[in-house]
Amino acid sequence: MSNQTRFQAFLSEAGELSRFAARFFAQCFRPRYEVSEFIRQCYIIGYQSLPLVGLTGFIMGLVLTLQLRPSMVDYGVESQLPAIVGIAIVREIGPVITALIFAGKIGSSIGAELGSMKVTEQIDAMEVSGTNPFKYLVVTRVMAAVCMLPILSVLSDAISLYGAYLGVNVRGATSFHLFWVEVIDSLAFNDVLPAFIKTFFFGFAVGIIGCFKGYNSKKGTEGVGHSANSAVVLSSVVIFILDLLAVQITDLLGFN
Amino acid sequence: MTPSESVMKISHLYKSFGNNHVLIDFNFELYKGENVVVLGKSGSGKSVLIKCIIGLLKPDEGTIDVFDQCINDMDDTELDKIRAKVGFLFQSNALYDSMTVRENLEFPLRRHWIEVSQEEVNNMVMEALEDVGLAHTIDMMPIELSGGMRKRIALARTLILKPDIILYDEPTTGLDSITGSEIISLMIEIKKKYNTSSLIISHDMNCVRRASDRVVVLYDGTCYAAGTYAELQHHTDPKVKQFFEQEFKQ
Amino acid sequence: MAKQTFNNVRLGAFVLAGLTFIIVLLYLIGKNQHLFGSSFVLKVQLDNVQGLKSGNNVRYAGIDVGTVKKINILNDTTMQVEMVIDELVKPVIRKNAIVSIRTDGLVGNKVVEISSSKTPASPVEDGDVLSARKSIDTDEMLRTLSKTNNDLAIITEGLKTTIGKINNSTALWNLLNEEGIPNHLKKSAYNIHQATDKANRMIADLQSIVLGVKNGKGSLGAIVTDTALGQNLNAAVLKIKEVGDQADRLSQQISSAVKGIQKDIDQGPGTVNALLKDSAMANKLNRSLENIQKGTDGFNQNMEALKHNFFFRGYFRKLEKEKKKQAEQNQ
Ligand SMILES: Nc1ncnc2c1ncn2[C@@H]1O[C@H](COP(=O)(O)OP(=O)(O)O)[C@@H](O)[C@H]1O
Ligand SMILES: [Mg+2]
Numbered sequence: 001m002s003n004q005t006r007f008q009a010f011l012s013e014a015g016e017l018s019r020f021a022a023r024f025f026a027q028c029f030r031p032r033y034e035v036s037e038f039i040r041q042c043y044i045i046g047y048q049s050l051p052l053v054g055l056t057g058f059i060m061g062l063v064l065t066l067q068l069r070p071s072m073v074d075y076g077v078e079s080q081l082p083a084i085v086g087i088a089i090v091r092e093i094g095p096v097i098t099a100l101i102f103a104g105k106i107g108s109s110i111g112a113e114l115g116s117m118k119v120t121e122q123i124d125a126m127e128v129s130g131t132n133p134f135k136y137l138v139v140t141r142v143m144a145a146v147c148m149l150p151i152l153s154v155l156s157d158a159i160s161l162y163g164a165y166l167g168v169n170v171r172g173a174t175s176f177h178l179f180w181v182e183v184i185d186s187l188a189f190n191d192v193l194p195a196f197i198k199t200f201f202f203g204f205a206v207g208i209i210g211c212f213k214g215y216n217s218k219k220g221t222e223g224v225g226h227s228a229n230s231a232v233v234l235s236s237v238v239i240f241i242l243d244l245l246a247v248q249i250t251d252l253l254g255f256n
Numbered sequence: 257m258t259p260s261e262s263v264m265k266i267s268h269l270y271k272s273f274g275n276n277h278v279l280i281d282f283n284f285e286l287y288k289g290e291n292v293v294v295l296g297k298s299g300s301g302k303s304v305l306i307k308c309i310i311g312l313l314k315p316d317e318g319t320i321d322v323f324d325q326c327i328n329d330m331d332d333t334e335l336d337k338i339r340a341k342v343g344f345l346f347q348s349n350a351l352y353d354s355m356t357v358r359e360n361l362e363f364p365l366r367r368h369w370i371e372v373s374q375e376e377v378n379n380m381v382m383e384a385l386e387d388v389g390l391a392h393t394i395d396m397m398p399i400e401l402s403g404g405m406r407k408r409i410a411l412a413r414t415l416i417l418k419p420d421i422i423l424y425d426e427p428t429t430g431l432d433s434i435t436g437s438e439i440i441s442l443m444i445e446i447k448k449k450y451n452t453s454s455l456i457i458s459h460d461m462n463c464v465r466r467a468s469d470r471v472v473v474l475y476d477g478t479c480y481a482a483g484t485y486a487e488l489q490h491h492t493d494p495k496v497k498q499f500f501e502q503e504f505k506q
Numbered sequence: 507m508a509k510q511t512f513n514n515v516r517l518g519a520f521v522l523a524g525l526t527f528i529i530v531l532l533y534l535i536g537k538n539q540h541l542f543g544s545s546f547v548l549k550v551q552l553d554n555v556q557g558l559k560s561g562n563n564v565r566y567a568g569i570d571v572g573t574v575k576k577i578n579i580l581n582d583t584t585m586q587v588e589m590v591i592d593e594l595v596k597p598v599i600r601k602n603a604i605v606s607i608r609t610d611g612l613v614g615n616k617v618v619e620i621s622s623s624k625t626p627a628s629p630v631e632d633g634d635v636l637s638a639r640k641s642i643d644t645d646e647m648l649r650t651l652s653k654t655n656n657d658l659a660i661i662t663e664g665l666k667t668t669i670g671k672i673n674n675s676t677a678l679w680n681l682l683n684e685e686g687i688p689n690h691l692k693k694s695a696y697n698i699h700q701a702t703d704k705a706n707r708m709i710a711d712l713q714s715i716v717l718g719v720k721n722g723k724g725s726l727g728a729i730v731t732d733t734a735l736g737q738n739l740n741a742a743v744l745k746i747k748e749v750g751d752q753a754d755r756l757s758q759q760i761s762s763a764v765k766g767i768q769k770d771i772d773q774g775p776g777t778v779n780a781l782l783k784d785s786a787m788a789n790k791l792n793r794s795l796e797n798i799q800k801g802t803d804g805f806n807q808n809m810e811a812l813k814h815n816f817f818f819r820g821y822f823r824k825l826e827k828e829k830k831k832q833a834e835q836n837q
Contacts, residue, residue, distance in 0.1 A: 039514065039517065040513070042517055042521075043513045043514075043516070043517045046517065046520060046521070047513075047516055047517050047520045050520060113354075116353075117352075119348075120348045120349075120350055120353075121346045121347070121348050121350040122350045122351075122352055122353075124307070124312050124346065124350065125344070125346055125350035125352075126352075126363075127312060128310055128312070128339050128344045128364075129339075129363055129364035129367050129368065130336040130339060130340060130364065130367040130368040131363075131367045132332065150524070150528075151520065151521055151523075151524030151525070152524070154524045154525075154527050154528045154531075155520075155523060155524050155527065157527075158527050184531075184534045184535060184538055185538060187531075187535050188535060188539065188561060189532070189535055189536070189539075192528075192531060192532060192535060193532075196528060
């Protein structure tokens with residue numbers, strides 16, 4: 001494929017994705033609302049991702065603390081460890097790691113699920129059965145991803161901080177109360193809120209890209225695999241791009 | 257049987273995907289209580305035709321009337337009303353593989369008939385499963401069933417709304433000939449029991465011979481030939497003949 | 507259906523856990539920043555806020571009691587810092603409390619420190635403007651005073667060695683045991699007398715300076731309110747006193763030595779003279795005295811520096827006037 005056609009393919013993909021997103025917004029606010037399916041998806045997308053997200057969050061908190069400690073000791077600011085770890089987790093590590101794990105788990109599963117539903121005509125079957133498959137499948141999943149990722153990310157923050165607390169206590173002793181007070185002391189609204197808000201966008205990106213890739217899956221099992229794979233890759237990249245945008249926007253607005 | 261009342265009428269239907277002109281000026285009429293088989297080669301646009309009828313694809317030109325209502329410019333709610341009366345058996349069955357057999361069957365019921373009691377739903381599910389002889393699979397997942405059983409469950413799901421018209425997309429493709437025969441028998445039985453009109457898409461001559469009241473040959477995007485099985489069997493045109501010759505070879 | 511509700515319970519628990527955590531977190535941060543609960547506003551005007559930002563902590567006696575709300579520029583030399591303070595400490599902070607900007611730790615954030623002045627005043631009210639300490643002037647004063655302390659320490663050291671040397675001087679004791687050459691003895695005794703006189707004069711000088719500082723404390727109440735400064739002054743005074751005491755002791759010893767020598771002379775033993783020719787001892791004594799002189803000079807210089815200091819200027823002028831008056835009266 002020549003560079004030009006590849007670039008054109010990229011542009012047309014971007015255009016299609018935008019139209020898909022526009023369709024999502026158009027469908028999102030119009031009845032009928034697939035509430036019970038939305039709740040079912042919340043359960044699958046949110047609750048069932050918690051163990052994985054929790055585990056990675058815990059390990060990240062612990063490892064980050066252990067990795068930072070030597071440098072902090074070198075600079076003689078060991079007592080600042082809870083503060084710096086708290087800020088790192090709440091501002092960046094928590095949201096981004098959670099979103100990436102989420103993209104890996106949910107992006108791929110949505111891509112594969114919708115892809116196989118597409119190639120086995122289940123989506124058509126739904127439409128024939130008096131259901132708007134876009135609403136039933138796409139809107140519910142994207143909304144569930146948008147609503148669940150922030151919650152996952154918050155819980156992951158909490159678990160990460162607990163991991164960090166244990167990490168601080170591997171050498172030296174800090175009571176949980178002191179650790180907590182130091183973390184809270186070091187945090188301000190402009191640490192928590194932009195991080196919290198950006199996870200909504202991460203969730204949207206993962207949901208919409210997974211659905212887009214699955215919904216436009218090519219015929220055949222290869223197409224399904226490709227959908228799942230490219231959903232993960234694209235949503236991971238988009239998460240980083242959004243993260244970059246988020247930090248610049250908060251900077252511009254003076255919340256940094 | 258003398259077909260009288262028209263339940264579906266397709267006139268001057270055009271459909272193309274880019275430069276691929278799949279349907280070119282296709283005309284067709286389905287009468288109440290008859291089984292029509294549309295015969296065509298793979299890739300000739302049979303599935304495209306049937307999807308235009310149910311509104312899954314929008315035709316480029318031409319009109320499709322179902323129960324004397326033009327479906328071309330219908331909105332979703334009107335279309336859903338028509339769809340509740342038109343069953344569609346997908347080529348790949350399209351069973352929801354995240355749901356049990358019961359949930360698969362309940363799905364169109366709950367979707368089309370919003371106010372229906374759980375008891376009624378249960379009765380209708382059981383009735384449809386008994387029609388296809390698979391009442392014992394009610395709590396199984398589609399993945400646990402064989403190909404023939406899945407086809408029957410898909411048929412049961414199509415039947416559950418008691419449709420007036422059933423569209424079969426290659427009902428015997430991918431099945432061994434014995435299972436295929438069982439499915440054809442089932443189709444005939446159902447037609448007798450519920451007096452439905454059916455449009456059957458197939459290139460399986462066994463199916464054509466046994467199930468058809470009338471045969472339409474789809475070739476080059478148009479209705480190339482039409483008539484009963486017996487009439488077409490002795491057709492002289494080689495394009496029609498090739499379908500019938502193929503059966504004798506088997 | 508049972509399965510569905512079970513799912514719902516777990517999902518509900520999951521969502522509530524997440525929401526609870528974020529709300530608690532936000533609440534605690536808000537509480538930390540004194541956004542909730544009743545609070546009041548205090549203001550202070552400074553010429554330099556040293557990089558203070560809104561959100562920085564405000565401390566009273568080392569306790570976080572509020573945050574900086576905003577910083578306004580009133581004019582080219584006056585910045586107004588608005589602080590939100592916890593209502594609870596309102597009765598504790600007095601109207602004459604003094605505000606300064608400090609750094610939290612070596613590399614920490616800026617904090618606004620409200621410290622009480624010891625003099626009585628009524629509690630602050632909402633919107634009060636507190637006065638700021640000119641931190642640069644204070645720094646200068648402290649620097650001067652600590653230099654004074656150092657110099658005084660040197661004086662003390664010098665005096666100590668002198669006394670030590672006199673005590674350990676075998677030459678002097680030998681002299682006392684020697685048979686004397688009486689004609690030189692008188693001269694030597696005279697020398698020692700003079701040295702002692704010199705030492706006495708210096709001690710008197712020192713004492714007058716100490717007195718000045720002591721009195722200064724009373725009349726310069728406004729500046730000396732800073733306890734640190736007060737302590738420094740006290741320490742200085744104590745050290746000067748110590749020097750005085752030691753110098754007293756030294757002169758006593760010297761005079762007793764002289765008495766001993768005179769006794770020797772009276773009784774007639776003869777070798778004292780020879781030993782008094784030994785210039786080593788006299789030199790040592792002189793050097794020590796020079797040290798004392800230097801220390802006193804250093805102290806004088808410091809006092810001179812203090813004279814030029816803004817706060818002390820008035821006081822020193824007053825002193826000078828009084829001196830002049832005395833001189834006139836004497837004439
Ligand atoms: N959604 C689509 N997009 C583009 N081309 C399509 C689409 N659906 C069908 N076609 C094309 O239309 C032609 C007819 O397909 P189809 O009706 O599925 O054949 P069959 O008669 O075997 O069912 C094929 O050439 C296929 O490539
Ligand atoms: Mg087909």
